[in-house]
Amino acid sequence: MRAPIVRFALVSCAMLVVGAVRTHAAPPPPVEASAHDLPWDDGTAIEITWRAPESATNIAGYRVYRLLSTEEQKRALRDRRVAAADVAWKAAYESNTSASDRIELATAAATAAAERAGAEGMPDEVAVGTAAANALRYVAAPVESGRAIAFRVRSFDADGNESPAAEAGSAAATIEIFLGTRAWFFPLLIGLCAIIIGCILLARAGRPIKVRRIAGLDAIDEAVGRATEMGRPVLYIAGVQDMDNVQTVAGVTILGRVAKIAAEYDAKIEVPTARSLVMTAARDVVQTAYFEAGRHDAYNPDTIRYITDEQFGYVAYVAGRMVREKPATCIYMGQFYAESLLLSENGNAINAIQIAGTAESSQLPFFVAACDYTLIGEEFFAASAYLAGEPTQLGSLFGQDVSKLIAMVVIVAGVILSTLGGLGLSMPKAASDYLANSILAS
Amino acid sequence: MMDGSSPTHTDPASKPAIDPDRIRWILATDCGSTTTKAILIEKVGNEYRQTQRGEAPTTVEEPFADVTVGVVNALTEIGELAGRRFIDDAGNIIRPATETEGCDIYISTSSAGGGLQMMVAGVVAQMTAASAKRAALGAGAIVMDTIAANDKRKPHEQIQRIRELRPDMVLISGGTDGGNTHQVIQIAELIAPAKPRPRFGGEYHLPIIFAGNRDAAPRIREIFRDGFDLAVVDNLRPVLEQENLGPARDKIHDVFLEHVMAHAPGYDKLISWADAPIMPTPGAVGDILQRIAERDRINAVGVDIGGATTDVFSVFGGVFNRTVSANLGMSYSISNVCAEATMPKVLRWVHLDMDERELRNRVKNKMIRPTTIPQTLEALVFEQAVSREALRLAYLQHKEFATTLKGVQQQRTVGDLFAQGSASHSIVDNMKLDLLVASGGVLSHAPRMEQTAAMLIDAFEPEGFTTLAKDSIFMMPHLGVLASVHPRAAMEVFERDCLILLGTCIAAKGHGRPGKPCFAYRFTPSVGAALAGEMHVGDLKLIRLTEGQTAEAEIVPDRHFDVGAGPGKPVRRTIRGGTVGIILDARGRPLELPEDRADCRARMTRWVADLELYP
Structure with a gap:
């Protein structure tokens, strides 16, 4: 009877030890983390980049934190105390329904809870987002333009264990002259303008432009x-x-x-x-x-x-x-x-x-x-x-029609690519995604 | 019988009624500007036939200054040819006919001295003024100018123009009944003070025909009270949806007879001789074409190409239209034809190698010597090329003029959202054209009938099935007047002697690449073996089918081509032969010739050979 008991106890101890080891084996932190202003934007985003630690196999992702300023920390502490007091007050008030001094009891409980929460110390960071294990970049947006903000990055494993922080430093978002996400807009604009101007010049040069009878x-x-x-x-x-x-x-x-x-x-x-x-x-x-x-x-x-x-x-x-x-x-x-x-x-x-x-x-x-x-x-x-019937106006009208024709061709091409992508072909899908998300999104 | 030495102004309408069954001898003359042409129609057996013709110079001008001298000369020539006396010793026409001399009916048309020249006016050029122009042209007049409120001329320019013109009469239209009076009166107030001078005599009161808004008539009467001879007839456009040309046309004929002709030298005598009112020559041509179209329920086009002008007549769906292209002709106007069409367009019809400079000299020579006729093959080919362009341009003008009424309300449904056509469109539709009649020197006197047929096909571009014919000796004016007194005689002569049937043109409408199939054909003639084959795009083929013969034709077009029933749909029809036969045209419509001169020449050479046009 004793032998099974001893065996059970040993196995249990072993499992506890292994569990304890696993619990405490946090992943290594990312390296070369840095924060910098996102280029070609409207001044509302900061890009944080890092590199994956070498020989890291258990990283499930990265969590990006923004460091709080003193004012933000105070505000956060106050919010935490208020929240704890609210919870405690409500619990005490509802549990002492028969007491005549239930308000006083609830108030005392709330005060105690607020003090406890305050005693835990002020938080100096707040999570702003996560990135996948293979994504070594995160764009924090929206952020206040022109103010330096510091970030840190932690990796985490499948159990949610976080690594020590890798400080990314601080950066300020600044407004650029051109918006990079709309880069396609520029060649499109130039192209369409060129078509219209070209048609106007052709019309002025005497090239007959036929307009359908209305x-x-x-x-x-x-x-x-x-x-x-x-x-x-x-x-x-x-x-x-x-x-x-x-x-x-x-x-x-x-x-x-x-x-x-x-x-x-x-x-x-x-x-x-x-x-x-x-x-x-x-x-x-x-x-x-x-x-x-x-x-x-x-x-x-x-x-x-x-x-x-x-x-x-x-x-x-x-x-x-x-x-x-x-x-x-x-x-x-x-x-x-x-x-x-x-x-x-x-x-x-x-x-x-x-x-x-x-x-x-x-x-x-x-x-x-x-x-x-x-x-x-x-x-x-x-x-x-x-x-x-004036050449400039007719040329402009013709140029606009040519532009519309190009738009129609792009729409038809998009429909074909999207359909092929839906059938499982990777190239057309990538092309239709690029068309929709990069070119047309601009 | 009237005494020619003391003519009386007898109204032909007041003469005793003619018993058509007792008529045996009919004389008809057409007094042209240079020649008076006479024909004799006899009852041979039980039918009327044109048997003799004679010609004499017209004698309106000095030294004779009497149109009847030319008429008598022409009739004397006919009498000599027929072995029958028509003119008595006093120089009058012998009537009634006896076994050996005289005639039963004498009729005449006239275009001497430039014909009937009119000025027309209306409020809006495309509406009432256009109706006035249609009425005048339909009555056989030459429209010298059209005055309208929107003709882009200032009032002083309009007055200047009115003063410059010397019309035989003026037709004023404008406003619907109960509609615009203000501008109608304005037009009258332009014309009255301008005092246009008539061609004949200082004491002659210019005839004015008012066919406009009836509410404006009292004021119009006041304006033209002195110095004018005003006649008020029913409105040409009582409402914009309706055109009422009849009363105005009739009044134009009356005024032509009573005023214009009565003042021309010798015409009072001619009027007294005639058994029917003397009509302007083009008016008579239009009348006979209308009668034929009405009797056979067909659509017809007639063309008369002259030295200075080209007249085009059409009857589509019973609606008659006539246009006069004043600057398109083969002698006086040949230079204008070449300028308007451009020399490259003329040369595309020439299969020979010709020097453009030499051709320009040829054009100018023709202008200064209008009576010359081609002496070489080259000259003939070139003249026929010019005629194609003259006819094409005249037909184009005719199509633009012969339209449905403008300013008419439309009714549409939601289904018309993407197919809103213009309300006004040409009523001339080549696919519906059944008969195409040619007259005029270059067409009538072409050495080969095939040449006449080719000129008609190239210029008019008939589609589907079209019978081609030519007026043998320009008899249509005579028959037009004759139809008003003896319709049976007019119709019989028209069928048997007037028209020379050239044959039938079968042309496919559409375009295709040269060499591709256009249509398949099968002919089963009334006499002889059946014939079948296939035409390819760009082909032209002549199949002989003599006059009097008919054939059952079955044409199966390619899906891109239409021969009358719609693209790709077969058509069966009985067709008539003629001196040329059946011409199958697979060149496509509208007809397009290569821009490159060498290509064009090569193609024309092939077509010339296909139709056996030249030796």
Whole structure:
């Protein structure tokens, strides 16, 4: 009976000894740790690097610590005391439910706990992150720009045992002129600009640039002509947004062309606006158009009016005007919402030729169904170059189209690479990751 | 019978009605600027045939200053040829016909003295002014200028232009009914003070036809009260969706007869002789083409290429259009053709090696000696090359003019989002063209019929199945007027004597690489063995099928080519033969010739051989 007991005791002791040895065999610390400012960044990151210790086999990773300043240490100690006091107070208060002096008891317990916590000393570091065993680099971000911060690195094993600290020194993050993570942006920008400038130069040199016929813009002459023959006005709506909206700007640009034709044909043009600034801009544009047409005497600013900012108040006015005046031509160019169908249906009911243009995709179906011609998105923005026919604008338009074509090719290439990567091919996956994370992320 | 020495102004409409069944002898003249052409139509058996023709110089100008002198001379020549007397001793046409002399009907057209010259005006150039131009051209006029509110000219420039012109009449349009009055009146106020001077006589009151907004009519009457002869007719565009050319065209014919012709030397007598109103020559050509297209339910194009101008007529879907290309012709305007088309474009049709400098000299010589005709093969080839370009440019202008109405509201659905076509487009569609009729010296008098066919095909680029024909002796004007008094006689003569059928052109629309398959064909003629084969891109082939013969044709195009039923879809049709036969054209449409001169010459040489164009 004694022999098994003794054997059990010996085995147990051996296991305890082995366990104790394993517990205390911390991995060696990393070597040549250093902290320095991360180059080509916006001044919010510090890079910490190190080397793996030689003959280290049990390292599971590295933990990076930031050294706290005195103020930070005090703040941390205070936070620790408050947290300990809170816990103790709450425990004492809840365990002495029947005592009449439970508050005093809880307060005494909290005070004691805070003193105990304070007695443990002030922490001088805080962990900021970990890195894998094969990663010998860590970027601490975000950090306060311009302040020197010290770091230390410890390796740890699979049981969480940490090595002694390897001091990495301190470094201050500084703002660089160029952001390295967006390095691809630079060649892309140069490339696209070169394409556009090249196209402009080609156009200026007399190289013919063919622009697809846009029926809606070609029909402007016809629409104004109809109004002239019928002796009725042309109604022009430049959207319901203000001049800070790019669609309104495009709408006002096209207004210039319409006004010039109206001036040449001696047709009346009416421009009710939903924003006062749009009215001012529209008056300028129309006046210029009348001057260009040599009909400055026919320009009447009173036909360009501000109605109201209220969406439906504006619509009510325009719809009423349509029904009463029965314009022969209604042109809608700008940003529209719910009023798109309300206006164009009214125009259809009075048998007006209607031309609409908007980049608001949700309103396009309504315009297409109710109008004679509709400019879709890009057509709308290309209108000024199309109408002017001026080489610089046409070259720019062509250059932008070439750039879009390149973007489309990149998208298609990305889809193909990603698909191949998904099928398990490593090269395409690496290429698609690089494309997505490095080139396009910029 | 009228006494020629004391002519009376008899309205042809007031003459006794003609019984078509009793008509046996018909005389018709066309008084051109230089030549008066007369034809005799006889009832032979139970059908009408054109039997004789005669010509004499036109005598509108001094020393005769009487158009009827030329008419009498031409009719006398016909009488001698027919062995029948048509002119009595007093110089008048003998009517009614007896067994030995005289005729039952006499009709005439006229383009002497430059034809009917008009100025038209409208509010918007592409709308009411275009309608006014269509009405005038359709009535057979030459439109000297079009005044419009948006013609980019200042009012003083417009007035200057109106004063410079000497039109026979003015057609004013503008505004829909109930529409614009302000600018219509403005146009009238430009014309009235400008006082355009008519061509004939100081006492002549210039005829003005107003076919615009009816609300403006009272004010228009006030403006043209003194010194003008105003006629108000229905609006050409009562609404923008509708074009109403009939009343204006009829009024133009009336005014032409009552005012213009009545003031031209000898025309009062000619009017009194004629059994139908004298029509402007092009108007009569248009009329007969319309009648044929309407009767056979076909689309037709007619072309008359002259020395100074080229007229193109078309009827598509029952809509008639006519254009006059004023600077495209084969003698007076040949230099302009070469300038407009450019010499390299002309030379692409020439298979011989020619020196460009020498050709330029040839062009200028033709200009200063317009009546000369080619004496060498080289000269003939070059002239026919120029004619191809003149015809091509004239047809291009015609296509641009013959459009659907502008300013018309469209109805669309969401499905049209990416397919919004322009509302206004040319109604001339070569794939739907059934009959192409040629007239004019260079086409009618080409030494070989194959040359006429080749010129038509190269210039007009017909697609699918197209019957080619030529007006044998420019008889269409006579028949146009005759159709108004005796339609049966006009149609019978048109079918049997007027048109010389050249054959049928079968051309595939599309493009492909030279040498690749274009279409396969199989012909089963009414007489003889069937014939089948395959055409490759760039090929041209002539298959003889004589006049009067027909053949069942089956064409199976490659998927890139269309012969009428859509790309790659086969077509079966009965086709007619002619003096040339069937021409299979696999050169593709639109026709593109190599830029390189050597390549182009090589290809043309092959095509010339394929069609047996030149010796």
